[in-house]
Amino acid sequence: MEKMQCLAAFLLATSAAFTRASPVNVPECTLEPLTKDHGVKVFYTTSRVANGCTSQGPTDPSLEVHLLFLRFSSPSELFSLQINVSASAEKANRRSMFVVSSNAYVHLTVNTEGCHLTFITTTRCMVQGANIETQQTNLSSSSEELLQQTKKDHGGISSFAELENPRQIHFHLDGEPSSNQDCVPEKNFNADPYLEFEVASDNVKGCPSSSGNPQKEAHIVWLQQDPQGSSPQSVDLNIEQNCDEGEPENQLPTLLVLKSHTGVTWNIGQMFDSLKFLVSGKYTMKKFGAVQMPGVDLPDSKEGLLAESRSKEFAFVASYTEITSAKSITLKLERVCGRQATPVTEKPQMEGVSLESFMQGLITTWKPWRCLDSGIEITLAKDYLRQALFENVTKVTDVTLQDRSCKATDNNTHFILRSKLRECSTYLERDVVVKNQLVFSLHLLPGEIMVPFECDLPEKVFLQLYPSPDFGSEPTTVVEVNKATYVQVQFRTTDLRAQLQIEDCSLQTADKTSSQLLIGGGKPLSYSATFLDSPSSTISRFSFVYKSGEEQWAASPATLLCKLHLHSQLHGDHYNETSLEMTFKTSSTPSHSLGIGTVLGITFGAFLIGVLLTAALWYIYSHTHIPGPMAKMQPVAENPPASESSSTNHSIGSTQSTPCSTSSMA
Structure with missing residues (x-):
C-alpha cells in the first residue's frame, strides 16, 4: 500500500509538471550527429544481427561450428571485445568451434564457464582465455565467401551471425540443432535464444546548436522492433549519471521519451528526482516493484517525437536514438560534477607499465x-x-x-x-x-x-616398431621372421588424463596369404601376441612373432594396421586408425624348431647320400674280386707230419713270385 501511495504521488508530480508546460516560443531542433565530447552514450543488447542463419550443422554430429563476422564502423581502430560462452552440464563436453573474422583489429577475451572451445581467427583477432585452443589462418574479408568456405571445410555450420559494432557477446550452446538443411543468411536475423550482444550505438543525434534552454534536456529513444505475435516483450531501461569526482552540482530537469509498439513493457531502473518521462506501451519502475502502469500514445515519426518534447518545454534534445531491436538499453550521461570543499591535492600519477611488460602482455595475448x-x-x-x-x-x-x-x-x-x-x-x-x-x-x-x-603440437598418434623389449633403440620398420618384434602406440596430447586403448591390430602382407590378426576387441588373438607393461595411459605396448608360411620364409612388404580408442578433453571419445609399412627379413639365428619343409629336405638329402654310397661300394667290390671257384679250406692239424709240412711249404713257396720270395728260397 505504501508503494502504491508513493507511486501515485510520483505520477501526480510528473503529470502536474506537464500540465504547466506551454509550447509557445520554443525554438526548433535540428538534429546533428553527436561526438563523445557531448557526454551522451547509448548502449543496448539485442539478438537481432545484420545477417544470420542456422542449420543442422557439420557432417560430424559431435561437432558444432559457429561463424561470427565482426564489422566495425571504424576499421582502423583497435577494439576490445568480451565473449561469454555458456553450456549446460550435459553439453559441456561437446566439441564446439568458433570461426571469427573481423574488418578491424580486435582483442577477444573469452570466458568459457568450463567448456572447451576452439577458436579459428585471422591475424587481426587476438584471443585470450582459459580452456580454449586457438588457430590463426587466412580468412576471407567477405562474409559471404567466408560462409561458403566454412561450410566446405567442415561439411556445414551450426550458425552464422554478422554483428555490427559489438562490445560484448553472450553465446549459449544449449540449443537444439536447427532443422534447416542449409544455412541461408537472412537480413535482420533474430538469433535468440542462443546469441545476444551489446552494442554502442553510433546513431545518436542531438540538437546542441539550437539549445533554447540549456537548463533542461530531453532524451528520446525510439525502439522500432516489430511485435512478435502475441508473446509479451519487455525491455530494461537504465540511466547512469557519471562523474569523475563528487556528485552532480544540480540535477537537471530531464525528460525521457520512450517510444515503442504497444506490446512492449518498459522496466525502468535507476531514477533521480528531476526525471520526467513519457512512455508508450506499459512500464514498471523497479523502485516501486512490479506494478505495471499504462503508457501514453506517442507519435510514429521523428518529427512528431521532437514536437512532443517541445510541447513540454524541453526543446533541447540532448540525444535522439533509433534502435532496431533491444532487450535492454542503457543511457550514460556525463555530468559536470561539484568539487568537495577539502583542499585539492595533486593527483598522484599512476605507475606506468614498463615497455617490456607491455610487449610481453601484447604478444602473449596475440599468440x-x-x-x-x-x-x-x-x-x-x-x-x-x-x-x-x-x-x-x-x-x-x-x-x-x-x-x-x-x-x-x-x-x-x-x-x-x-x-x-x-x-x-x-x-x-x-x-x-x-x-x-x-x-x-x-x-x-x-x-x-x-x-x-x-x-x-596438435594431437597425433604414433605407431613404432622396436627390435628390443627395452624400447630404447631407434625405431625400425624391419621385422625379423620367427623373432619377437616390439610395438609401441603413443597418443601425443597435452591432456595428462588422456587414455589410449588398442582395439584391433592385424599384420597384412601384400599377397594376403600370410596375414595375421594379432589383437581383436582389446585382447591378444594370436598365440604370438602379448601385451606389455606401458609407462602411461597414452602409451600402449605389445610384442608379436611373425611365423612364415610352410612354402616361404617371408613375404615383403607388409602393413601393421591398428584401430585405437582415444579419449581426451579436446575431442572427447573417438576412434582412430593408424598403420605402418614394414618389410620382413629372414632371421640370422637358427630356429629351435624346424618346419616340415626343412625336415623333408633333410630326409631327401640323407636318402640320396645313402644311394650314392651304396653304388660306390658295389662298384669297388665288382672291380677287385678274383674270378674262379673259391678254394676249399682244409683243416689244419695240430702236429702235421714232416713230409706234409715240407710239401706244403714247397707248395707255398712255389707260388711266390716276388723277388723277396725267390731270395728267401735260395
Missing part, C-alpha cells in the same frame, strides 16, 4: 605463433605492431628467436619467422609443448625485449 610437426610458424602484422606501440614513439625493427641467427623476414606487411623443431634453441616438453622466446629490437631504444612463448 602469433603456430606449432606443427614441421616446425614453428610465426606471423606478426606490422600494422598491428605500429598501432599497439604508438608509431610516433617507437617501432619494431627486427624479430628473432632465442637463437639470434633464427631471424624473421620482413615482407613490408609482416614479420615472418619459420624454424624446425629442436632448432633455434627450441625446447620440447613431454614431446608436445614447444617452448622458445621471441626477441624484439625497437627503433631508437637500447637493448632487446624478450617474450617467452609456448604452444602445443
Whole structure:
C-alpha cells in the first residue's frame, strides 16, 4: 500500500509538471550527429544481427561450428571485445568451434564457464582465455565467401551471425540443432535464444546548436522492433549519471521519451528526482516493484517525437536514438560534477607499465605463433605492431628467436619467422609443448625485449616398431621372421588424463596369404601376441612373432594396421586408425624348431647320400674280386707230419713270385 501511495504521488508530480508546460516560443531542433565530447552514450543488447542463419550443422554430429563476422564502423581502430560462452552440464563436453573474422583489429577475451572451445581467427583477432585452443589462418574479408568456405571445410555450420559494432557477446550452446538443411543468411536475423550482444550505438543525434534552454534536456529513444505475435516483450531501461569526482552540482530537469509498439513493457531502473518521462506501451519502475502502469500514445515519426518534447518545454534534445531491436538499453550521461570543499591535492600519477611488460602482455595475448610437426610458424602484422606501440614513439625493427641467427623476414606487411623443431634453441616438453622466446629490437631504444612463448603440437598418434623389449633403440620398420618384434602406440596430447586403448591390430602382407590378426576387441588373438607393461595411459605396448608360411620364409612388404580408442578433453571419445609399412627379413639365428619343409629336405638329402654310397661300394667290390671257384679250406692239424709240412711249404713257396720270395728260397 505504501508503494502504491508513493507511486501515485510520483505520477501526480510528473503529470502536474506537464500540465504547466506551454509550447509557445520554443525554438526548433535540428538534429546533428553527436561526438563523445557531448557526454551522451547509448548502449543496448539485442539478438537481432545484420545477417544470420542456422542449420543442422557439420557432417560430424559431435561437432558444432559457429561463424561470427565482426564489422566495425571504424576499421582502423583497435577494439576490445568480451565473449561469454555458456553450456549446460550435459553439453559441456561437446566439441564446439568458433570461426571469427573481423574488418578491424580486435582483442577477444573469452570466458568459457568450463567448456572447451576452439577458436579459428585471422591475424587481426587476438584471443585470450582459459580452456580454449586457438588457430590463426587466412580468412576471407567477405562474409559471404567466408560462409561458403566454412561450410566446405567442415561439411556445414551450426550458425552464422554478422554483428555490427559489438562490445560484448553472450553465446549459449544449449540449443537444439536447427532443422534447416542449409544455412541461408537472412537480413535482420533474430538469433535468440542462443546469441545476444551489446552494442554502442553510433546513431545518436542531438540538437546542441539550437539549445533554447540549456537548463533542461530531453532524451528520446525510439525502439522500432516489430511485435512478435502475441508473446509479451519487455525491455530494461537504465540511466547512469557519471562523474569523475563528487556528485552532480544540480540535477537537471530531464525528460525521457520512450517510444515503442504497444506490446512492449518498459522496466525502468535507476531514477533521480528531476526525471520526467513519457512512455508508450506499459512500464514498471523497479523502485516501486512490479506494478505495471499504462503508457501514453506517442507519435510514429521523428518529427512528431521532437514536437512532443517541445510541447513540454524541453526543446533541447540532448540525444535522439533509433534502435532496431533491444532487450535492454542503457543511457550514460556525463555530468559536470561539484568539487568537495577539502583542499585539492595533486593527483598522484599512476605507475606506468614498463615497455617490456607491455610487449610481453601484447604478444602473449596475440599468440602469433603456430606449432606443427614441421616446425614453428610465426606471423606478426606490422600494422598491428605500429598501432599497439604508438608509431610516433617507437617501432619494431627486427624479430628473432632465442637463437639470434633464427631471424624473421620482413615482407613490408609482416614479420615472418619459420624454424624446425629442436632448432633455434627450441625446447620440447613431454614431446608436445614447444617452448622458445621471441626477441624484439625497437627503433631508437637500447637493448632487446624478450617474450617467452609456448604452444602445443596438435594431437597425433604414433605407431613404432622396436627390435628390443627395452624400447630404447631407434625405431625400425624391419621385422625379423620367427623373432619377437616390439610395438609401441603413443597418443601425443597435452591432456595428462588422456587414455589410449588398442582395439584391433592385424599384420597384412601384400599377397594376403600370410596375414595375421594379432589383437581383436582389446585382447591378444594370436598365440604370438602379448601385451606389455606401458609407462602411461597414452602409451600402449605389445610384442608379436611373425611365423612364415610352410612354402616361404617371408613375404615383403607388409602393413601393421591398428584401430585405437582415444579419449581426451579436446575431442572427447573417438576412434582412430593408424598403420605402418614394414618389410620382413629372414632371421640370422637358427630356429629351435624346424618346419616340415626343412625336415623333408633333410630326409631327401640323407636318402640320396645313402644311394650314392651304396653304388660306390658295389662298384669297388665288382672291380677287385678274383674270378674262379673259391678254394676249399682244409683243416689244419695240430702236429702235421714232416713230409706234409715240407710239401706244403714247397707248395707255398712255389707260388711266390716276388723277388723277396725267390731270395728267401735260395
